[in-house]
Amino acid sequence: MANGINTGYLKNYLRQHFVGPLTTAGEYDEDNLKKLAKGISNIDPSSDEDTEDYQYYDGNGGKETEVTSASLAHAFSGNRFYGDEALEFIRDMLTNTGGRTCSFKVIEPDGRIISGKATVSEIKPYGGDAGARSEIEFTITFDGMPNDVKAGTAIPTSIEVDGSTKTIEVGETATIVATVLPAEADQAVTFTSGNEAIATVTADGVVTAVALGGTPITVTAKNYPNVNTTVGISATAAE
Template sequence: MPGFELMNAHDFKINTVPGTTPGTLAAIAAGITNVEPSPNEELSQDKYLDGDGYGETDVIGAQIVLAFTGHRKYGDVAQDFIFSKMLELGASRRTNFEWTEPGGGKFAGPCTIANISGPSGAAGAKGEISFEIHFNGKPTYTPPVVTP
């Protein structure tokens, strides 16, 4: 489709050996049916006497969060790593993450795996899962290389 990028052209990778550089990156793709990025913005909304009762907004904080949903695929390196963290707390949920856009732009940085849920669902259905990747701090963004 000219002008529209398909979500399956995005590349999501998680470091399955935390604390190592560059680490061992595994694709988050198998069994994943949906991803919802969110800036999780914190807003300051204020009304001033000179605004005639109308307010103004400033974005004063943010955290990039990606919410993934899909089906549990046992034996998939990324999913097995993520679900191995379900009962863990604190630093053991931290690693690194990369998100490469279809055009080549890349977000990368430290992250926390949060809200791991599933598998669940009906007896005759695939196990439904969900989890979130929360970038810790502002990720590094590398713009795509433009070729003339």
């Protein structure tokens, strides 16, 4: 163990997996996760990647490969323990093909956390020989790329800004200063204008008033869309 983090060759059973519903707003929900462990005997992670190859004159005929997209899936199998909360959550999705999205989190043995929205597929809720324990199989695939946080790295919980509203004359600019909390978390944020016809915003938070009116600017923690805040922009006539 180094700096409180497990190191070396670690057993698979030390890896933890959790599943649960999304929030009412359809976002990842950390607060209602259920542990996926009871009866699970095998978990097979897999990465499905799309790539593009390029060849250039300075490469001596060789090629460069760029990964253009990827998805991370976990295939679960084992014996079904009837009544287990996590397995019943999966079973309830069997006949609900339009509602299989969920919150999914993996904690690796060294404390690294992968989490995000996901989709459940390939559900086999029972099966096997008559005298054997009932089997269960299913796959959980992250929607897009999940959050990937190393052990010891704080997860963003909220964003503070230097004012909930700003008044800017048309043609002038103002800068939104944002701080992600806790202070140890990644401070990277994105800025999005609710109406670019009223005000635009750069990646650095510089807002330009374009026309008279009002619009919100949304400030979002990088890779954590559910951690955000807004700044109300009022664009006024130049004096």
